[in-house]
Amino acid sequence: MTENYTALYEEHKKLGASFTDFGGWQMPLKYSSELAEHHAVRKSAGLFDLSHMGEVWVTGPEAAAFLDYALVGKISAMAQGKAKYSLICEADGGIIDDLITYRRPSPVEGEDKFLVVPNAGNAKVVAAELLERAAGFDVVVEDASASTSLIAVQGPNAEAILLRLVPAEQHALVQDLKYYAAVEVPFTFDGGTQDLLLARTGYTGEDGFEIFVPNESAAALWQAITEVAEDGELVPAGLASRDSLRLEAGMPLYGNELSRAGNPFAAGLGPVVALSKEGDFVGKDALAALKADGAGSTSGRRLVGLKGLGRRAGRGHYPVLKDGAVVGEVTSGQPSPTLGYPVALAYVDVELSEVGTPLDIDLRGKSEPFEVVALPFYKRQK
Amino acid sequence: MPKVAPELQYSDEHEWVSRGEGNSVSVGISEVATDALGDIVYVDLPEVGSAVTAGQTCGEVESTKSVSDLYSPVTGEVTEINDAVVSDPALINNDPYGAGWLFKVAAESEGPLLSAQEYASKNGGDLS
Numbered sequence: 053m054t055e056n057y058t059a060l061y062e063e064h065k066k067l068g069a070s071f072t073d074f075g076g077w078q079m080p081l082k083y084s085s086e087l088a089e090h091h092a093v094r095k096s097a098g099l100f101d102l103s104h105m106g107e108v109w110v111t112g113p114e115a116a117a118f119l120d121y122a123l124v125g126k127i128s129a130m131a132q133g134k135a136k137y138s139l140i141c142e143a144d145g146g147i148i149d150d151l152i153t154y155r156r157p158s159p160v161e162g163e164d165k166f167l168v169v170p171n172a173g174n175a176k177v178v179a180a181e182l183l184e185r186a187a188g189f190d191v192v193v194e195d196a197s198a199s200t201s202l203i204a205v206q207g208p209n210a211e212a213i214l215l216r217l218v219p220a221e222q223h224a225l226v227q228d229l230k231y232y233a234a235v236e237v238p239f240t241f242d243g244g245t246q247d248l249l250l251a252r253t254g255y256t257g258e259d260g261f262e263i264f265v266p267n268e269s270a271a272a273l274w275q276a277i278t279e280v281a282e283d284g285e286l287v288p289a290g291l292a293s294r295d296s297l298r299l300e301a302g303m304p305l306y307g308n309e310l311s312r313a314g315n316p317f318a319a320g321l322g323p324v325v326a327l328s329k330e331g332d333f334v335g336k337d338a339l340a341a342l343k344a345d346g347a348g349s350t351s352g353r354r355l356v357g358l359k360g361l362g363r364r365a366g367r368g369h370y371p372v373l374k375d376g377a378v379v380g381e382v383t384s385g386q387p388s389p390t391l392g393y394p395v396a397l398a399y400v401d402v403e404l405s406e407v408g409t410p411l412d413i414d415l416r417g418k419s420e421p422f423e424v425v426a427l428p429f430y431k432r433q434k
Numbered sequence: 435m436p437k438v439a440p441e442l443q444y445s446d447e448h449e450w451v452s453r454g455e456g457n458s459v460s461v462g463i464s465e466v467a468t469d470a471l472g473d474i475v476y477v478d479l480p481e482v483g484s485a486v487t488a489g490q491t492c493g494e495v496e497s498t499k500s501v502s503d504l505y506s507p508v509t510g511e512v513t514e515i516n517d518a519v520v521s522d523p524a525l526i527n528n529d530p531y532g533a534g535w536l537f538k539v540a541a542e543s544e545g546p547l548l549s550a551q552e553y554a555s556k557n558g559g560d561l562s
Contacts, residue, residue, distance in 0.1 A: 070469070085527070086498055087473040292472060292499055363476050367501065386498050387475045416494075416501070 058103035059201045059267040063274050067288050075173030077104035079291050086292035090389045093256050093297055094432075097207035098289030099277055102262065103270065106175025107200040108168040108182060112191035115164040119153065121333050122185040124316065126326040127166065130155045135232040135253055139316055139324055140170075140178060141335035145342050146312035147319070148181060149174040150304065152253060154234045167249070167264075169202075171306045185334060201270035205277060206260030206297075208432075209285055214250075214261060216280040217241055226250065231259075241276035242269065255294060257301025257430055299384050299395060302357060302428030308368060308383045309355055309397055315339070317348035318399065320355045320427075346402075353380060353399040357429055358411065358422040360394030363387075366413035366422065372398050373412040373419060379404055382413060388429060395429045396422065436465035438559035439531040443547040445507035447489075448557075450531065451547060454538070459508055462535040463495065463526065466557045471497040474523040478504075479515045479537050486512055488545030493536075495526070510541040 056077045064071070069080035080101065082089060092098050110119060119127035125138035132155050140148045151170045158165040170178035179195035186193050205214055215223055217239045225237050234251035246269060254260035265273050278286065295305070304310050309319055316325050316339065325339055348354045358366065365387045366372075372380035385396030396413065404411060409424040442450040448467035452460040468474065476496035486492040486506035493504035515537045519525045526534035554561045 082472065085473050296498060365476075365496065365501075387496075389498065 056104070058101055059270040060101045060103060060203075060274055063271055064101065064288075069288075069290060072291060074291055075104055075171065075175075077172055079104055080288070082290040082292045083288045086290065086296065087389050089287055089289040089293035090296050092287040093207045093258055093289055093293065094390055095208070096284070097205055097209040097213055097260075097281070097286040098256070098293065099274070099286055100204040100206065100289050100294060101201075101274070102204050103201040103267075104172035105202050106168075106170040106172065106178060106195070106197040107202070107264065108170065108175075108179050109194045109196055110166045110168060110182065110191055111158065111160075111163060111194075112189070113163050114190040115166055117331070118186060118189040118191045119166055119168075120329055120331060121189070122182055123151075123153070124325045124333060124335060124339065125153075126329040127153055127155075132157055133233050133235060135234055135251060137232075137324065139310075139321065140181060141316070141339065142312060143335055143338060145315045145335050145338035147306075147310045147314055147316065148312065149178050150306055150310055150321075151178065154249075154251065156234075156249075174306060199267055201265050201267050202262055203265060203270065203274060203277070204254060204260060204262045205286070206254045206256040206289075207258050207286075210258075210260045213277065213281050213286055217276055219245070239263075239273065239276075242272035248273075255301075255303055256297040257303070257428060258297075258432055295384075296386060296389055299386065299397065300388050300390055300428065300430035302397070302430075304355070304397070305384060315342050315347055317342055318352055318354055320348065322348065348402065350402060352402060354402045354405040355383070355397060356400055356405045357425045357427040358382075358385075358396040358398050358413070359425040359429070360396070360413075361421040361423060363394070364415050364418075364420045365394035366396040366398070366415065366420070370416075371414040372400050372422075373414055374404055376419075378414075379411070385413075390430050394422075400424070435558060435560040436469045437531075438464065438466070438550050438554040438557075438561050440550045440561050442531065442550060444550065444553035445505065445545060445547060447505040447507070449505060449507040451507050451544070452535075457510070457541045458513065458538055459541045460535050460538050461507060462530055463504070464553070464557075464559070465530045466559050467495075467502075468527050468530050468534075471495060471502060472499045473497055474526045477519055477523050477526065477536070479520065480506070480512045482512050482515055484512050486510065486539060488543065504536070506539070507545050507547060508539050508541040509543045509545070510539040512537050513540050514538040
């Protein structure tokens, strides 16, 4: 059920977008051809509206300790200005969401400040869960999702395009920004200059940026970015290409690869779980037990990449077969636009998860050959 | 708005039918369908000489995002398939009513077909 429209909805309509419901939001699926949008991000740049993502601010003297307790990663070890990929789990180890946390400078002495970015469909659940887990900690949890827009510029030309909106003396802020880091940058648009949080993060496998902007300035920033781009340098890109780009990059999507029924070890996210960090955290006991059981390594199923040897693509929920017996299930799959062959992410029995293992996918009654390959499917040349 | 070619007839499953000589008909899919599917990357067509039945599946059309059954709008024997779309499925997106035709049938009978007007008004297509 669609209830929500981003501040950029009218921009998408003007651009002739086809819309889709995603996580309760009416979002652009594509503007013209999803393949053209995909290739544009790989070769030059794409412009995405990610305003459906959540933004939850966590501030206070115990903000770091609180996030160490609420999330599975060691958030307190992050340096100011950095970003970190983490998970929020249930007590039983099930994954509530995957999220990115940014450590920001606090204006108040003795306090810490973090921005937590959950997925669209989980934003309210994550905000509520963080509030509940905050009991007993000296922190303030503030869900700013409804007032914050998020615009991404992704692709090899992303930096060059954004620099045109930044005063020359501030260019180093953008040029020196490392992957998985964020900084406040003055952007000149709409007849003025605004400091906006710019992160060098993304979900495409390319270099790129995400810009947090108040709703009231989102359309003006979107227009300014399209105006400073040269002809053919930047295309608006919808969720269809976002999905094919992240799949090639081997990045999990909540609801496909990650769920409450799954666990981080099976998803290949064991390194994200800081079992050795000080103190308790939600899910610790269950996750320690899962790890001791060899979840995702010697027991159960594990998320793997599959490469199609034919032309047909596996799709979500298609069975994975070995000698005709079901040994797994596809979570995401489609023909890879960049690589030219079908790719899929699938959970398969751990003993069949070795790279090179031949497997089949049951494509609506027809068996098609696939092979386990290392992730990511696609890695950009640096 | 997707275009609906006014000279063709359409099935509810978004196949179009074009009459040739004698009982020969060409079959393709409408732009309403290609728009909904997105970029088509694979097409599985019935074999030449095989029998197809109106309203029954006879192949598949696969796009980057999904896979859909192809339904035959007529009953008869397949006389020709468009090899060009098999090797370059993007033809179906680029020219669904022309170079993107799919197969030809020596038709014995037809399933229920809509006029272009009926099809366009039902599916929000553009007749002009």
